[in-house]
Amino acid sequence: MVGTADLHSHTTASDGSLAPAALVALAAGRGVGTLAVTDHDTLAGLPAAAEAAGGLGVRLVFGVELSVRIPHGSMHLVGYFDRMAPPAILGWLEELRAGRVTRAEQIVGRLGDLGVGVEMDAVLARADGPVGRPHIADAMVAAGHVGDRQAAFDRYLGDGRPAWVPTQGLGPTESIALVAEAGGVSSLAHPASLRLDGPRLGSAVQRLAARGLGGIEVYRPEHHAERRRAYRRLAERFGLVATGGSDFHHLDGPARPGDTGDPPLPADAIDRLLATRG
Numbered sequence: 392m393v394g395t396a397d398l399h400s401h402t403t404a405s406d407g408s409l410a411p412a413a414l415v416a417l418a419a420g421r422g423v424g425t426l427a428v429t430d431h432d433t434l435a436g437l438p439a440a441a442e443a444a445g446g447l448g449v450r451l452v453f454g455v456e457l458s459v460r461i462p463h464g465s466m467h468l469v470g471y472f473d474r475m476a477p478p479a480i481l482g483w484l485e486e487l488r489a490g491r492v493t494r495a496e497q498i499v500g501r502l503g504d505l506g507v508g509v510e511m512d513a514v515l516a517r518a519d520g521p522v523g524r525p526h527i528a529d530a531m532v533a534a535g536h537v538g539d540r541q542a543a544f545d546r547y548l549g550d551g552r553p554a555w556v557p558t559q560g561l562g563p564t565e566s567i568a569l570v571a572e573a574g575g576v577s578s579l580a581h582p583a584s585l586r587l588d589g590p591r592l593g594s595a596v597q598r599l600a601a602r603g604l605g606g607i608e609v610y611r612p613e614h615h616a617e618r619r620r621a622y623r624r625l626a627e628r629f630g631l632v633a634t635g636g637s638d639f640h641h642l643d644g645p646a647r648p649g650d651t652g653d654p655p656l657p658a659d660a661i662d663r664l665l666a667t668r669g
């Protein structure tokens with residue numbers, strides 16, 4: 392099966408709502424032939440995803456979405472590997488997950504100060520794996536502080552909002568290097584989250600490319616034509632592969648597996664990205 396490609400998706404191993412096998416089945420049913428599972432700071436969903444993919448003729452790409460510490464805005468890198476569980480990064484991922492707990496405690500503290508407190512236990516109970524802001528948002532909904540997850544982000548949790556605490560983790564240079572040492576390659580996820588204007592984004596991407604970044608997400612369902620053109624130009628200027636994906640989290644969300652915008656992500660993007668490894 393060839394089908395379409397989707398190089399960014401989440402499962403219950405992080406903050407998605409479908410178990411890995413269910414995600415792969417949904418993707419396969421939608422004609423996705425190549426799927427990367429990219430849970431936040433964990434590889435725990437990959438074995439079950441690989442098994443399901445094998446049975447359905449889907450090519451599973453072993454991925455992870457890494458939290459990266461930057462002084463302003465937020466940065467995620469999606470790392471891709473051509474085999475399972477590179478042991479070199481397991482200790483690092485464990486630290487990233489511990490940093491997520493600390494950050495969640497800080498966010499919960501701020502919510503308390505803001506009069507919309509939730510119990511940390513209620514947040515952790517919602518997370519099978521690494522805890523994240525979506526779990527906090529759901530706890531806020533359950534406590535009656537907001538009507539839905541999106542309102543929790545818009546009012547409290549989104550980047551720059553009153554209860555926001557920046558992501559902890561290693562910086563970009565170390566993160567890119569660790570992925571490369573483990574035999575993988577990284578792509579810059581949702582470049583807009585860096586919250587930089589055109590020239591500054593250009594300099595930032597140039598620096599990342601010089602440090603070994605392999606790709607940049609161009610194909611995402613929320614990217615309209617102008618944004619795509621801007622990111623594609625950056626890819627061309629700095630020799631990066633244009634990647635992307637649906638960033639599917641849950642069925643109430645805006646995108647389904649395989650939604651990468653129009654035109655869709657080229658099916659050979661992952662092979663071109665993996666081929667950039669030195």
Ligand code: AMP
Nearest residue numbers: 431522523524525541544545549550640
């Ligand atoms: P975290 O890993 O804790 O920083 O949370 C990141 C996740 O929160 C993303 O993968 C999205 O699912 C969600 N998220 C981040 N910002 C927003 C936003 N402004 N609105 C809705 N969801 C968001």
Ligand code: ZN
Nearest residue numbers: 401406431640
């Ligand atoms: Zn997520």
Ligand code: FE
Nearest residue numbers: 456467580581
């Ligand atoms: Fe992300």
Ligand code: FE
Nearest residue numbers: 399401456638
């Ligand atoms: Fe994501």
